[in-house]
Amino acid sequence: MKKRMLVMLILGLSLNSVAQTADRQVIGSAGGTYSGASMQTEYTTGEVVTSSGLAGTFTVNQGFHQNPTNSTGIKEKNLTVNFFLFPNPAQNQITLSIDTKEAFQLKISLTTVTGQTLFGDEKAAPVTNNYKRDFSLVELSAGVYFVNLYDENNGLLKSIKFIKQ
Numbered sequence: 001m002k003k004r005m006l007v008m009l010i011l012g013l014s015l016n017s018v019a020q021t022a023d024r025q026v027i028g029s030a031g032g033t034y035s036g037a038s039m040q041t042e043y044t045t046g047e048v049v050t051s052s053g054l055a056g057t058f059t060v061n062q063g064f065h066q067n068p069t070n071s072t073g074i075k076e077k078n079l080t081v082n083f084f085l086f087p088n089p090a091q092n093q094i095t096l097s098i099d100t101k102e103a104f105q106l107k108i109s110l111t112t113v114t115g116q117t118l119f120g121d122e123k124a125a126p127v128t129n130n131y132k133r134d135f136s137l138v139e140l141s142a143g144v145y146f147v148n149l150y151d152e153n154n155g156l157l158k159s160i161k162f163i164k165q
Helices: 002-016
Strands: 030-035 040-044 049-055 058-063 081-086 093-100 104-112 117-120 125-127 130-136 144-151 156-164
Touching: 002 040, 081 156, 093 104
Parallel strands: none
Antiparallel strands: 030 040, 049 058, 081 093, 093 130, 104 117, 104 125, 104 144, 144 156
């Protein structure tokens, strides 16, 4: 019994001691090497940096190399708005109520679950304070629909699902 356990322990330790090795590979699509009397520099593009450090006026990237990246910001509106759609489920009419302290422009559309637009505002209308708008559902068949609310630049503010009974 002791011999079996000793053999299994030795076998287990020998299997765990085999480590995975990784050869130096370049995944980037471009790169190069510069050599000087006391220094060598290599670079590639398109790989991830694992850490960066600042040495005087130079940035030192450790791990893989990466060119500086630029990002484009998105200007967001910081509106304090509450949207309510009632009753839900609805039968003949549904009411959209918007509670806001700031005036803004709004376009409204009514769509099916497949994305077909049944109704849509041509132009954005001003919304202030306690805005309410009723929609007739008499001509709609029973199913699931969406009221989509857009700003004046067609940016989606909210999509509210409702059920027509």
